[in-house]
Amino acid sequence: MNDGSKKKHNGKQHDKPFKIAAVKLVTEQGYTPKQAAVSLGVPMSTLQYWMKTLGQKPQQQQAETIDTLRLRVRELEKENQRLVMEREILKKATAFFASHQP
Numbered sequence: 001m002n003d004g005s006k007k008k009h010n011g012k013q014h015d016k017p018f019k020i021a022a023v024k025l026v027t028e029q030g031y032t033p034k035q036a037a038v039s040l041g042v043p044m045s046t047l048q049y050w051m052k053t054l055g056q057k058p059q060q061q062q063a064e065t066i067d068t069l070r071l072r073v074r075e076l077e078k079e080n081q082r083l084v085m086e087r088e089i090l091k092k093a094t095a096f097f098a099s100h101q102p
Helices: 016-027 033-040 044-054 059-099
Strands: none
Touching (some): 016 033, 016 044
């Protein structure tokens, strides 16, 4: 079945939180990539790939992301307030119509 054109794969797949935690071992906790890879049981090349794809963003991009998140939180808080008010109106309308049933 193996035609030789496909890469071998050991079957292990790691979820994104695991990959991020692995990268943080190197970027935040002072592990070398080799130490982190050995302690996690993953190939060093895999950890290096995760570092490349999931590693820290430049400082300016992080600041923009934080500002974007703050704006999104404000928008969601406004929407939540509106939805709570709508729900209260619907509760009152339901009670009103229920009390005026024959």
